[in-house]
Amino acid sequence: MPALKQTPSQTIGPFFAFGLTPDQFGYAQRGIAGNALAARHVPGEHVRIEGRILDGAGAPIDDAMIEIWQADAAGRYAGGNRDAADSAAGGFMGFGRSGTDKAGGFWFATIKPGAIGDGQAPHIGVIVQARGILNHVFTRIYFADESDANGADPVLQSVPKDRRHTLIAARSETPAGPLYRFDIHMQGDDETVFFDV
Amino acid sequence: MTNNPYKPRDWQSHPPSIYPDYKSTVLRNPLKPLIPIRQSLSEITGPVYGQDALGPLDHDLTKNAAKNGEPIGERIIVTGRVLDEDGRPVPNALIEIWQANAAGRYIHVRELHDAPLDPNFLGAGRFLTDESGQYRFLTIKPGSYPWGNHENAWRPAHIHFSLFGPAFASRLVTQMYFEGDPTFPYDPIFNSIPDEAARQRLVAKFSMDLTEPDWARAYVFDIVLRGRFATPMET
DSSP, X not given: OOSSOOOOOOOOOSOXXXXXXXXXXXXXXXXXXXXXXXXXXXXXXXXXXXXXXXXXXXXXXXXXXXXXXXXXXXXXXXXXXXXXXXXXXXXXXXXXXXXXXXXOEEEEEEEOOOOOSSSOOSEEEEEEEETTOSSOEEEEEEETTOHHHHHXXXXXXXXXXXXXXXXXXXXXXXXXXXXXXXXXXXXXXXXXXXXXX | OOOOSBOOOOTTTSOOSOOTTSGGGSSSXXXXXXXXXXXXXXXXXXXXXXXXXXXXXXXXXXXXXOSSSOOSSOEEEEEEXXXXXXXXXXXXXXXXXXXXXXXXXXXXXXXXXXXXXXXXXXXXXXXXXXXXXXXXXXXXXXXXXXXXXXXXXEEOOEEEEEEOTTSGGGOEEEEEEETTOTTGGXXXXXXXXOOHHHHHTTEEEEEEEEEETTTEEEEEOOEEEOOBOSSOOOO
C-alpha cells in the first residue's frame, strides 16, 4: 500500500551545535528551542532535570543532543489536546533541547507535566541523538514521586521489572527547587530502556 | 501487533544501529531489543512552530550570516517536498539544515580540519514547509572533508537535515548527498544503509528545470516521513 519509501536516517554527527543548539554553545544563530522551557509565570511545579549520557564503556558522550517533548502541568500537549495558539499565549510549548558538556551532562528547566488522563503516569518523551547514532532512540522520563501512577502505567508495566528503574528520575529538594536526576546509559548492566515507537 | 496510528520505522530503509565500519556506533547504541510502545498522545503529537519562529533570512544561507560580502563558493538552490509514505504532503514541517562551507570546514568550535573559515558563512538554516510540503533553501555547495574514522577517510559532501513532521514519532534526522560524488563507495555512514535504492534516496538530483539562469544550479531532494495507517486510533 505505501506508495513511497521512508527516507533513511543518518547520524546527527558531531557538529550540529551551531544549527540545533546554538544558544547553549554561544553561536550567533538563535535556536528554536533550548534548555529552558517555561517562563516563571507558567503554571505548575517548576523543576530542573539533570543527567549524563554514557556509552557502553561508561565514557561520557559529550556530543549528544537530548530532546524532550511534554505536556503542561494540566496534562495538555501544544497542538494536541490544547490549541497550539493557547499554549503559545501561555508561554509553554513543551519542547526542549540540550546539548551535552564534557562530562556528558545535559539539563532542562521546565515544569513537571500533568497526567494526560489516559491511564499513563506523568512522563516526558525523550529523543537521543549523537555522533555514532544512526537511528535516534526514544525513551521516557517518569518521576520517582509518582509511584502509584507509575504502578498503573501501561508502558512501565510492559517493561521488565528489573529494567523499570532506568526510566524513573530520582527526586531531590535543592535550594533552587526540585531536581530530578535522569542518566542515560546507552549500553551496560543499567542500559536505559529504549522504545520502538 | 498494535493499532498504532503511525506506521513503524521501515528497517529495510534505515541503517542498522550498530555498523562496525562506522566505529562510533559500536558503544553508542542499545544492545538490548527496543521495547514496543503503544503510541499515545505523547507520540502522535509533536513540537509545533509557526512562521513567526523563523527569521526572514533563515532559508538563505548565502545571506543569513553575511558580514562584509558574500560567502565564497558555488551558490546552489536545494529544494524539494516533504511527503509521507502515502504521498501526502507534510505542511508546516520545520526543516533545519547545517553544513560545512565550500572549503569543507564547519564553523563548530571542535572542528579540527584546517580548511579556511568563511567570515560570511555560518552554514545553518531553517524552513517551514508550505501547504504542498515544499521547501527551498539557498546555500553554498559544501566541500568534502576528512574525518578520523579510518586512514584517509573523507566524507562525501553533504547537508544535514533535521525534521519533526507532525509527530514526535515522525522525527527524522538525515543527510543529503550530491549525485556523482566519487567517495560514496568509501563512506561508512552512507553505506550503513544496506539497500542501494534506499541510499540513492539520500542523493539529491541536479535539476536543469529549477536551475536559475545566470544565478544558481538547483538540486532536488524529496523527503519521506512515516505515514499513518488508514484507521484512526481509538482513544
